[in-house]
Amino acid sequence: MLPQIKKMKRILFSFLMSFAFLNVWAQIPNGYYDGATGLTGAALKTKLKEIITNGHVDHGYNGLYTGYQTTDRDYFYENDGTVLDMYSENPNGPDPYNFTPGNNQCGSYNSEGDCYNREHVVPQSLFSSNAPMVSDIHFIRPTDGYVNGKRSNYPYGKVGTASFTSMNGSKLGNSVSAGYSGTVFEPNDAFKGDIARMIFYFVTRYESQLSNFNTGNMLGGSAYPGLQAWELNQLLAWSAMDPVSQAEIARNNASYTFQGNRNPYIDHPEYVNQVWGTPVVDTQAPTAATNLTAGNPTANSIALNWTAATDNIGVTGYDIYVNGTFYATVTGTSATVSGLAPSTTYTFYIIARDAAGNSSAQSNTATGTTLAGQTGGGTSCGTENFETITVVADAYNTYNWTNNGITWTSTDSRTDQTINNKAITIRNGNLSSTSISGGIQSLTLTTQLKFTGSSNSLNVQINGVTVGTIPYSSTVTTTTISNINISGNIVIKITNPVSGNRVALDDLSWTCFSTLGTAEATKDKAFAIYPNPVRNHELYIKGENLAKISKAEIYDLSGKLIETLINPFKNSNKIQLKGVTKGNYILKTDYFTTKFIVE
Structure with missing residues (x-):
């Protein structure tokens, strides 16, 4: 029985220590x-500013680590006294x-778990790292x-497509918060209210x-x-969704002892709505x-x-489904679905x-049929989805990998950013292939x-010659360059010419092409076309x-209908050919299909 008694004593001691930690500074001072x-409104906010400015003692930037000894200890989840970190704490299980x-x-x-430092929930770059803001423990965790x-210094918001996800589910990516489409950081749900109330304090x-101050888009x-x-x-919604926790109350009390002022929105959560109004829950x-x-x-x-x-507030994106399977999310009202079979x-x-995550009913269903693959071009010839990259790193370097018999090289690039799962991100470099057979008609x-x-x-270069450009922006965009029309072996090279822009590339595909001979065979030998190549558009x-x-x-050869007769x-x-320029075309009739060249 002795070991069990000792175990019970350890549990009781741990409980008493936790209880003592929570209650050392348990009360709001009378009359505070x-x-x-x-x-209400601006008048209440200004009065609270006067209250929390009085008594504020600045212990300096280095003093924050001293303050963390009492303000940010985990006596609420694992109850082990380790650093309570919003970006690594797993509220539903063991911490990573x-x-x-x-x-x-x-x-x-170099990676998660190496060390902890001081996170300014309101980035210090917005106030030029000036005192006392730079060392105010109420918003620095x-x-x-x-x-x-x-x-980094991104504002907080709701992420659509994540480019980075931490081990506890905190995310960086494009914003789907109503009214803002830039990059945002979204914390774990358990700390969204904490962050909202820290920013309200600031x-x-x-x-x-x-x-x-600079706005920082926030x-x-x-x-x-x-x-x-x-x-x-967004912060009003998070504050309502994630009410004040015991961890926040204990931190506020400990911060008051350390720094001499309090966060009023933890002491009186009702002040949030009294200052800014009741949030609209969508x-x-x-x-x-x-x-x-x-x-x-095609x-x-x-x-x-x-x-x-x-x-009622705003649509933030459209999910495309192909044969009942999710394909991609876009923000506009048009898209090209690629990678299909002929x-x-x-x-x-x-x-x-919408930004709140509400989803609509399904739209009407549309049906489409891809064209048959053509021997002279249009047949899917190759794809590169970047899924065989084995190194995931945020360091810019040269990377090599092989997929479907093709070896790819990316220079001045990183591998940790995503679009559709893995992608390659080019800064001042390029992506290039080894030699590929079959030619290229479109990319x-x-x-x-x-x-x-x-x-x-x-x-975009083929065999060292620029054949077109691919636009990019903060919105995921799929683009096709048609009528490249190069036969034989090819080398694909895609270059980022703008120094400093970091562009993610994903789902690269191309169609084959071979030069048509002058004695073009038809589907039905009873028919023939001439001259081929065509001259004078006849x-x-x-x-x-x-x-x-x-x-x-x-x-x-991209499948676009030019003319019907x-x-x-x-x-x-x-x-008499109309609307055609120099290039390769397909003639399709009731009885036969054939290809021809226009010079």
């Missing part, structure tokens, strides 16, 4: 919020790693250095200085409301997208268009989403600008019963 009663107070301070870091670096304590330029509208709405789903159509087929792609959905029928539908690529920078275009057909052909269609040979055996 005198004068705030009955006030822990930091010992005073022993794991950064220093340098100890967090994993690597994740802190990933967050814009209250320093309201008279906000006009001199702060306002005046004392009231103190935040940009989109950020205020529970209304968008309407369904309508008039979805599928058209302009051998491996189909274009979609639809009429926009509507929402001569195959596909069904499509769209689901609209399709998905891009997205990561981090900061401006929209621009990548250069194409002649030789064969029996030409007058019985009811329709002729002319396509380019009804009863084309009723009066002659000649077609």
Whole structure:
């Protein structure tokens, strides 16, 4: 029985220590919020600023680590006294790693779990690292250095597609918070209210200085409301969703003992709504997208268009489904679905989403059929989805990998950013292939600008010759370059010409091409075309019963319909070509299909 008694004593001691920690500073000082009663809006915010400015003692930037010894200890989840880190704490299970107070301070870091440092929830770059803001413990938390670096100085918001996800589910990516489309950082749900109340503290304590701070796409330029509208709405929603916790109360009490002032929005959560109003909780789903159509087929792609959905606050994106399987999310009302098989029928539908995550009903279903692969071009020849990259790193370097018999090399690139799972991100470098057989008729690529920078275009070279450009922006975009028309062995090279822009590349695909001979064979030997190549835009057909052909269609090798002729040979055996330029084309009739060249 002795070991069990000892175990019971250890458990009781741990409980008593935790209880003591929670209650050493358990009370709000009498009269602390005198004068705030009955006030609302800007007047209440200004009064709270006066209250929490009085008594504030600045212990300096280095003093924060001393403060963390009592303000940020885990006596609430694992109850082990380690550093309570918002970016690594797993509120629903064992932490992926822990930091010992005073022993794991950064220093340098290369990955999660290396060390912890000081995270300014409001970035110090916005106030030029000036005192007392730079050392105010109420909004500066100890967090994993690597994740802190990933967050950088981005505002907090709801992430759509994550470019980085920490071990506890904190995310960096494009914003789907209503009113803002830039890059944001989204913390674990358990700490969203904590972060909201820390930012509310900041814009209250320093309201008279906000006009001199940079906004960082989060702060306002005046004392009231103190935040940009989109950020205020997001933080109000988070504050309501994640109420004040015992960990926050204990931290507020310990911070008061250390620094001499308090966070009023932890002591009185009702002040949040009294200052800024009740948040609007969006529970209304968008309407369904309508008039979805599928058209302009090629051998491996189909274009979609639809009429926009509507929402009480705003639609943030559209999920595309192909044969019932999720394909991609786009922000516009059109998209090209690529990577499809030739001569195959596909069904499509769209689901609209808003910033709150509400999803619409399914749109109408559209059906489209890809064209048959052609021996002269249009057949899917190769793909590169970057999934065989084995090294995942944020360091810019040269990387090599092999997929489907092709070896790829990327220079000045990183491998940790994503679009559709893995991607390669080019900074001042390029992506190039080894020699590929089969030629190339068209090339399709998905891009997205990561981090900061401006929209621009990548250069695409085949065998050292530029054949077109691929645009990129912060929005995921898929682009096809058609009519490249190069036969034989090829080398693909994609270059980022803009120094400093970091562009992610994903889902690269291309179609084959081979030069057509002058004695082009037809599907039916009873018919022949001449001359081939065509000159003077006059194409002649030789064969029996030409007058019985009811329709002729002319396509380019991307599958785009150029011209339709009804009863084309009723009066002659000649077609006068219209709307065609130099290149390769397909003639399709009731009886035969053949290819021809226009010089």
